[in-house]
Amino acid sequence: MTTRHPNAGLERLHRETGWTLRQLAQEINRLGTERGTPVAYQKPSVHQWLNGQLPKESVRPLIIEAFSRKLLRPVTYGEAGFPEPAEESKNPPATVEGLMELGRQDMDPSRRSVLGAGLFSVALTVPGWQDVVGRMEAIKQNPKLRIGQAEVRAVLAMTERLSDLDDDFGGRYARPMAAAFLVNTVSPYLKAESSSETRNSMLSAAAFLCYLTGWMAVDEGAHGRAQQYYVRALELAGASGDHNTYCHVLRGMSVQAANLGHGAPAVRLANAAAEAAPESTPRMRAFMAGQQAHAYALAGERTNARTALREAERAVNQAESQLGTFGGFSSATLAYSTAEVRYALGDTLGSIQSLQDHFRLRDSTDMQRSKLIFSSLLAERQLQVGHLEEACATWNSVLDEYPAIHSGRIDEQMAKIASLLSSYQRNPIARQTSERSRELCLK
Template identity: 75%
Template sequence: MKTPESNTALERLYRESGWTMRQFAQAVNRIGTERGTPLKYREPSIHQWLKGHMPKEGARPIIVEAFARRLLRPITHSEAGFPAAATGAGTHMDMVEGLIDLGSLDMDPSRRSVLGASLFSVALTVPGLPDLVGRMEAIKADPQRRIGQSEVQAVSAMTDRLSGLDSDFGGRYARPMAAAFLVNIIAPYLKASASPETRKAMMSAASLHCYLTGWMAVDEGAHGRAQEYYVKSLELAGASGDRMTYCHVLRGMSVQAADLGHGAPAVRLANAAAQAAPVSSPRMRAFITGQQAHSFALAGEKANALASLREAERAVNQAESPVGTFGGFTSATLAYATAQVRHALGDTKGSIESLHDHFRLRDSTDSHRSKLIFSSLLAERQLHVGHLEAACATWNAVLDEYPGMHSGRVDGRVARIPSLLSPYKSNGTARQTFERVRELVAT
């Protein structure tokens, strides 16, 4: 049997990373666990890869992602010495078909464990707005079906309804409905005959619906799947010339990256959103700059973080427009952004103060899910600074409402409580909260 030649491309990346073989294996295993498919690679496997033995097909994108995260730049399969990865939909003629394929995978709730295994990529290629112009005209229209503005209004109304369900009860139940509506109603509408104005409006409405479905995927922890929806949403927004939605989606992608702790990609996406934004209202400027502030803070860029936060404060003070379903940036949102910036910069006590400001300023437009997530963050930070009784009180308020919420993000926060309280079980309040969580999680 012929001995394989050394993978010089992989060796080059390995040297650039500065890793030991053990660290390389640990990075790959860590991403495998994040993906939901735990791996147990060790140094001998790394040695074999460097000597030219091809990793299993399922491991290759994880290896590429590990280097992308380490080197803070996109890495391709070919740059790692691997065969090119299979590409999915994305050509002019298959935009709708790709949308149907994506949504069809998501319509069955029983497939959640499989779909959750998709991999979040810090090096995801984002389609540029100029590259998307003209895609709307490339979709062949079905002469047997024609739509008008009433169909556009129906899509927008359904998206609003599903957004409300998602905010109030979590994405676990709402996402299959959103995916089914995308496949069975929106996709045929996109192929129907219509006036240029109606086709453009339908593409824009479809983009918002696709973005919402991706947001629901984030809530379930299916981060790679969410990125696929986000890219489709960008394609639809760009094809229809909807710059506002295009920059809104980029901002949402930055939020996802920031929540996962990836500061550099979060900055890249937030800056891209700012660059793509048209002349916008003060509310929209705050919406973008508030996210830039959090991203800069995570990336360790303190001066940029504080400058962006000041700009968000100025914009909120100027804003008068009402909060919309897919955006808006209120004083409560600003307080939350301030809390995240302070925490990322190491000021936990200041972060707690800002979270208290957030809850004081919240109103009926703020989502039920965000209340539980932000309250959980507050409890964790109260515990961190030694306020055990306050943390338990905050957690118990979350647990009062937890059974009615079907959110992977809330589940994840609640699941952390026992390990965080375990060192304090000699305290009666902590022990009572600990046991309450265990009982709720068990049921």
């Protein structure tokens, strides 16, 4: 299908990026691989689009996202000269119905590769607190089902168990169970008759479970799907008036953006979380400021990054105890945040020192998955500064525990070891580490 005239909107966006035709094609191909649907476009295809040929419907989101990431702002379909997608012209599903549909799609592990084909959007519309607070749609309640605080406690307890499974074994292991629990138990509870207090408590519990399921999707690399869960969690938190969970979700969205290297969206989300935070306890300030520091560093805002990091340091020093505080931000967490800020600002040696501080400060309650992820980062940075044998020792400690973890993020880190060590095959320790990583990644 073609239009009669060149696509002036697409041409305008292309000029604004400063890309060549080849560079735009390469970025679209990269995003296709990220989404799980590889494409192989070249200059002639981009030239045809600029001249008015309409790209395939499945490719248009890649083009929109490519421009949004390059220009650091939302780009609409209309701005690019494309018709609006049919599904976006309809009213979005109500919160509970949308949550049930999202969970149903996630319950079948055999469909995981298909469901993972979702693209992280830097321009995702995030509802503000005033957009969601207390605005739950009118739900037709089920008069045959009535719930009380016992059901709320059950959901909270189950969420804690699922979180423990996620921490110990990874998101691929726990997410189907979390999705099934959302669909089969929690969603019906949201439609049950209850007192006002119980209803708000259940909405709050559902919000945090929804956020946790999104976090599991991040661990699997299903970043578009994770964003869907996060938005539902924001809606549920607002409906219950749970300001803490709302801010926690926003911060988690910033962490996701930062881990993917998107500095500007990470800053926007971290600042939104900090501005909306209802508490001013030292632990909460550290929880928010630590993420702001990392986001600022990724965005190249050195002064803001250092200011936020100093605020996190002051707040942690003021906090007397981690028990019963929101976010669990500790001296070990601060050391990790410091490592990420230092690395983003170009101080690799300082980042290594801070990661080592993190491991020195960790305790037995810290999650196994983060231990392996942070250890992998430490090994990569040790190699970058030329500490080959130290890097191999760190990697081997991760490989010792890797088979018990079902984490997409750790899978990706382990898959990189062989290529990172490819230039060091004359060293027997490097060669042994490389061969061991290959063997374990094939299992």
